[in-house]
Amino acid sequence: MPADRLLQRRVPRWPAATLLCLWSLLCMASGSLRGTGDLGVVIGRADGSLTVIETTHRTALGRIDGLGDLSHASVVFSRDERYAYVFGRDGGLSKVDLLRRRVEKRIVQAGNSIGGAISQDGRVIAVSNYEPGGVRLFDAASLDPVAEIPARSGEGGKRSRVVGLVDAPGDRFVFSLFDAGEIWLAEAGDPGQPVITRFPGIGRQPYDGLITPDGRYYIAGLFGEDGLALLDLWHPEAGVRRILDHYGRGEQALPVYKMPHLEGWARAGDYLFIPAVGHHSVLVVDPHEWKEVTRIALHGQPVFAMARPDGRQVWVNFAFPDNDTVQVIDVDRLEVVRELKPGRAVLHMEFTPRGEQVWVSARDDDRVVVYDTATFGELARLPVPKPSGIFLTARAHRIGL
Template sequence: MKQLILGLAATLMMTAAHAEPTATGDLGLVIERAKGSVLLVDQSDRAALARIEGLGDLSHASLVYSPDERFAYVFGRDGGLTKVDIVTRQIESRVVQAGNAIGGAISDDGKLVAVSNYEPGGVRVFDADTLEMVADIPTGSKTIGLVDAPGRRFVFTMWDTGETWIADFANGSPEITKIPDMGKNPYDALITANGRTYITGLFGEDGLTALDLWDETPEPIRVLPDYGRGQEEMPVYKMPHLEGWALTGREFVLPAVGHPQVLWIDADTLIETGRTQTHGQPVFAMARPDGRQVWVNFAHPLNDTIQVIDSVTKEIIHEFKPGPAVLHMEFTPRGHEVWISVRDANKVMVYDTRTFEKLREIEADSPSGIFFTARAHRTGL
């Protein structure tokens, strides 16, 4: 028996030694919103590797990665939280934790996954290994702008009450700090890469509100309180997203609400430094990783267009039309390429960010969000 066990162990070691190694650093997932599936892609090969199905309603989905880049936690609109193993290319586990969810975050140590809910509202937090719920935080409101912050904390904001809460899990059970008077109907939020500044956009009034999370008792800081006043407001066809925020050197670049503009703000003083008129109402304003360019896509009916802005001159340097319904962009980690989902063409298109040359088209079924595994190592993503 001992010889049999030793022989089996030796066989397994030999099999492992000769197995195809699996590295995840060059991979990513594309949300296929109509099919309830995700498409596993390889950045270097510019190719689709596999489709993983059975993730429910992905009409407004996002995801985060585990620190080792192996697992993706996909947040579906139907309240589903799905853990996907991108090495085995299958679903590891799945729970439907609410009736209507709107994104989530993973703690800085990778142990907790939090989900932001519209119905029944609040935030629910799960063990990243087992997907067992470890905390239920009712808020009496739809929650938006959920991000991770250093120190095993989650920060999120309430659409109905205009409050921001900080849930600190450093000692196990959450300790909640409530910050009122953030503004009327906050709709999305971002956190800076160093975890210091949290900014939420406001739908019910002009401007944004910031928090300094390094402060012992953070207080709301109003940003651009008068932008848009005196102008004719346009109908808001699609809410802009702050999650794909741009930081270019010393300035934030944020999409305006109801106006064809992006707004430039000094990252230290939070004072406006400029505006760039755009093709339409921006949805994402995303910086190339080096900060030298900002790529902008737009709401319906002008959502076939991308504009590229030079972050020094603040001027548009390139405009092109990838196709109908451009929904999302994702840069490769060093920014030499950008991947663009074109929903109604059923394609993901890959472009060189220096020459703007199209390099590849990848077939995908109603693609939306694109998420590369490099996000695993960035706060707020």
């Protein structure tokens, strides 16, 4: 048989489908093998979606839908930075695979929920709920329920809405009871049997909380009065003390059109920067004495005051109606050095882990703008419908995020 005839007969036997399969496998292997350290997600609050982003080339990689009501959503990451746990307003808790870009598992664990945290060892997810008020613990791998902590307090044991939930070293969680005015410390070394320590009488209406980046101090901001509640986790036996009492003294507090968020208060240089509720200023606080050093007048009421990771700058966004503006404070000079207009309704800002970029969401202009933090030049602009929170995977390795 002539060689050319042999070839003709063999070609059909080498099925085209097999070749195609092999080829696509090769493509997938080379194209999708990647790390997750430069990934992140942007919450789409109107359509309950996540946009997966990467900060190396500053692009959107894809979208994940079907996450329910994300009108007040937050995200924590697994320690391998592969999975995002998304906490939705509707009580939804979703585990999302960033590499495959799909929802691994989704449960609706409460009627109304505000945020969550992941334990130090990465095994437990905690969710803080408004309805029914309390905290629920879940297995991070399976999302199976592990324990429930009803936030009952006072006469009749009414359940309180829970805010400001963070993780703390020692497989602990700390959170605040908005209605009851308490801070609770939950030791979850044995997650099925959390041990609760209550700190009552911390002040009226704690609206959010944060833990310092070293995991030592938990601070709850108070809406119902001027001041903050401080718990030293090295010495919980010493109880909660009030700091920065009456910081608004002598000034009429303005109506608050959006509650400040505290997760971003970070230590920058020698100071902590804290939004003053109802005032157009941030408080600059000495974290050794817990005293106000000075305050910086700003464009509006701050919502987030976020320190660039190196601590040289603090970026601030504002509540309605001043929410088209971002101001940058130089920490060395303690003054505003730059004002930017990323778009209408700026909701969130997130720095890359070493701080050379910041990603900013502008809800009403349906875009995310990326800035160079050294030059303030715009590096990229991505269309995202109604973007709110931006969360990068580097949070996986930070206490309290």
